[in-house]
Amino acid sequence: MNWLTNLVRPKFQQLVRTRDVPDNLWTKCPACGHMIFHKELDKNARLCSHCGHHMRxxxxxxxxxxxxxxxxxxxxxxxxxxxxxxxxxxxxxxxxxxxxxxxxxxxxxxxxxxxxxxxxxxxxxxxxxxxxxxxxxxxxxxxxxxxxxxxxxxxxxxxxxxxxxxxxxxxxxxxxxxxxxxxxxxxxxxxxxxxxxxxxxxxxxxxxxxxxxxxxxxxxxxxxxxxxxxxxxxxxxxxxxxxxxxxxxxxxxxxxxxxxxxxxxxxxxxxxxxxxxxxxNPRQSAIVLPLPAPGRPDGAPEVPPPPGPGVQPPPPAEAAGPEPTSGG
Structure with a gap:
């Protein structure tokens, strides 16, 4: 058994031998041309880390x-x-x-x-x-x-x-x-x-x-x-x-x-x-206020103004007596 052939030579060959590198380890960005490592590209949802280009x-x-x-x-x-x-x-x-x-x-x-x-x-x-x-x-x-x-x-x-x-x-x-x-x-x-x-x-x-x-x-x-x-x-x-x-x-x-x-x-x-x-899930974007009723701006019903001096207010409708009839 020759130890130089069987032991030493394989060790040297392993040091100088060209290793086969898979073709899919790096991806070239079609926009900026940068080379991106495949793990980094996948981690970033296939976005270019240099220019932000969106790949498929x-x-x-x-x-x-x-x-x-x-x-x-x-x-x-x-x-x-x-x-x-x-x-x-x-x-x-x-x-x-x-x-x-x-x-x-x-x-x-x-x-x-x-x-x-x-x-x-x-x-x-x-x-x-x-x-x-x-x-x-x-x-x-x-x-x-x-x-x-x-x-x-x-x-x-x-x-x-x-x-x-x-x-x-x-x-x-x-x-x-x-x-x-x-x-x-x-x-x-x-x-x-x-x-x-x-x-x-x-x-x-x-x-x-x-x-x-x-x-x-x-x-x-x-x-x-x-x-x-x-x-x-x-x-x-x-x-x-x-x-x-x-x-x-x-x-x-x-x-x-x-x-x-x-x-x-x-x-x-x-x-x-x-x-x-x-x-x-539609929902109102603000509090909805009721519209004021016709009349006063605050929505309250209109109140007649008080009578002036020397003016008697009209009697209520239920208190008014029967209309007078003309005599013959």
Missing amino acids: LPVERRLAMLFDNGEFERIELPKVPLDPLKFRDEKRYTDRLKDAQSKTGEKDAIIVAHGRMGGINTVVAAFNFAFMGGSMGPAVGEGLVAAAELAVLQEAPLIVIPASGGARMQEGILSLMQMPRTTIAVDKVKEKGLPYFVLLTDPTTGGVSASFAMLGDVTLAEPGAVIGFAGARVIETTIRETLPEGFQRAEYLLDHGMVDMVVPRHEVRDTLIRLIDLLM
Whole structure:
């Protein structure tokens, strides 16, 4: 046994050997370019610690941030045909679905959950952008309809958090039909007198933004989120003009009245709870005073002025005698 070969050499090799470093330990911020350690990024809810840029947040993490103590229950969504059009481009649509399902562990691009926010029963429908870009097809439409029906059943507010590239092209006209379906579902919630909130996240585009995403009683958005229908390059090519800086960003839409509030991610939960409490538990903001009765300003009945000197007050009606009759 050669101790130099079997003992000393392996020790030196361990000292000089290049270690394999996983690729997912550091994330580069797309806004400022800083490298952020993955644990620091996850601890800060995927916000850049240097510039505050809001990166995309996994849907399960977002739901845990919203509900009390991170506790919620998911509902089983209705089943739909997987490939109604037998669509195929570079690969079969069914194969694309299987790939997305294996990567995300979800059946489709939407999750419907219910629980308590600020002690109030709340229903949340959140999109998963990692599932085929959060595209909307019949499965997503069924999920939104189920969320609206559950909100009506529980008499609870409905919160929708879209993150989508629009309608799913592999399902053609069936995906476009989800636009009126989801609009009708939202109307049922409003007809019941329940509040409907929308939290726009990056990105919200296409048929999603052209339907239920813009119908909220109160519409919130995360800072820097891309919100619009067609892409900026498509618009510039169509109108042959340069778009203004910040076009289709949440702050631009806030300035032009399309969004009610732009709320940082750490403040979303408190803001939604405050809005839910205001709309679900209305109460008078001040003491209501009774209006004064006609007459004196203080509401007291009018009192006739005292008679002047030498003027006899008229007798009471009950003390007056019978009217004199003329003699014959």
